[in-house]
Amino acid sequence: MIDPVSLGRRLHALRTGRGLALSALAREAGVSVSMLSAIERGEKTPTVVVLSRIADGLGWSSSRLLADLETDRVIVRRAAEQDHVAEPGGWHRTVLTPVVPGVNFEWIRTTLPAGCDAGEFPAYAPGSHEFVAVESGTLWLGVDSAEHVLAAGDSVYFPADVTHSYANRGDEPCEYHVAALVMRPRTGRVQ
Template sequence: MIDPVRLGRHLHDLRSGRGLALSALAEAAGVSVSMLSAIERGEKTPTVVVLSRIADGLGLSLSRLLADLESDRVIVRRAAEQDHIAEPGGWHRTVLTPVVPGVNFEWIRTTLPAGCDAGVFPAYAPGSHEFVAVESGELRLGVGDAEYVLAAGDSVYFPADATHSYANRGQEPCVYFVAALIMRPRAKSG
C-alpha cells in the first residue's frame, strides 16, 4: 500500500527538484493547487487519474512516479479511506479502488438524486474502457449521439474514447457503479 505521507513527500521532492512552483505543476497537470497541496501534505490520497495527470505534469510515466513507493503487493483500501466527492447538482461519487502503480483502473459508486443530470464527460484516450452496472433506479447513459436507458440490474460496456453522459430523469435516486480502465488522462481542453 502506498503511504499518502510518503507519496506527498516524494511528489514535493520531485516538484522542487525540477524548480516548479506548486501552481506551475498544478497547471501543467490540470489539477487544482489546493488538491496538489493536500496531496503533498499527505492529507489526500489521489485517484489514479489525478496521479497520472501529476505524472504527466512532471514528465514521468505513472509507474516511474510511483517507483519504490509500493510497500506491499496487496493493497487494501478501507471504507474510511475512500474518496467521497459531493458534486455540484447534488450527486455523489465514492472512489472505491486503491491506487495501484501502473494500473489506470478505477471503480466508482455514484448516486444521482431524482431528476439529476451529471453532465457530459469528455472522451478518454483510445483504448480506454468503461463498464457500468445499475444497482437501483434508472440511468440514462449517453455515449456519443446514442442514449441508453438502464434499469436496476442492467449493465453496459462502452469504449470510453467517446463523450459520455449520465442522468437520472426518474423520481427515485439512481445508484450505479463504473469500472473504468483509462489509458491516460483526458486531454486538457482549451
C-alpha cells in the first residue's frame, strides 16, 4: 500500500526541488491546482491516470515516482477512501481501484441520471483498452463513429485509442462500470 502522506511529501520535494510553483506543475500535468495541493498534503490519493500525468509533468515515470513508497503487496482501498467525483451535468463517478505502481488500470463505477450526456472522451494512446458493463438502465456508448445501445447486463470491449462517448437518453438512471487499461505516451523527457 502507498502511504498518501509519503507520496505527497515526495511530490512536494520533487516540485520545489525543480523550482516549480504548484500552478506550473498543475498546468504541465493537466490536473487542477486544488487536486495537486490535496495530493501533496496527503489528503487525496491520486488515480492511476492522475498520478501518471503528475509523473509526466515532473519528467519521471510513475514507477520511478512510487519507488520505495510501496509498503505492502496487497493494496486495500476501503469504500471511505474511494474517489467520488460529481461531474458537471449531474453524473457521478467513483474510482474503485487503488493506485498500483506501474499499472495503468482503473475500475470506475458511473451513474448517469436520466437524459444525461457525459460527453466525448479523446482517444487514449494505442494499446489502451476499455471494458464496459451496464448494471442498470440503458447506456448509449459511442465508439469512433458507431453507437451501441447497451441494456442492464450487457457488456462490451473496445480498443480505447479512438474517441468514445457515454450518454443516457432513457427515462431512468443508468449505472455502469468501466475497467480501463490506459496507456499514456511518454514525452521526450528523461525517465
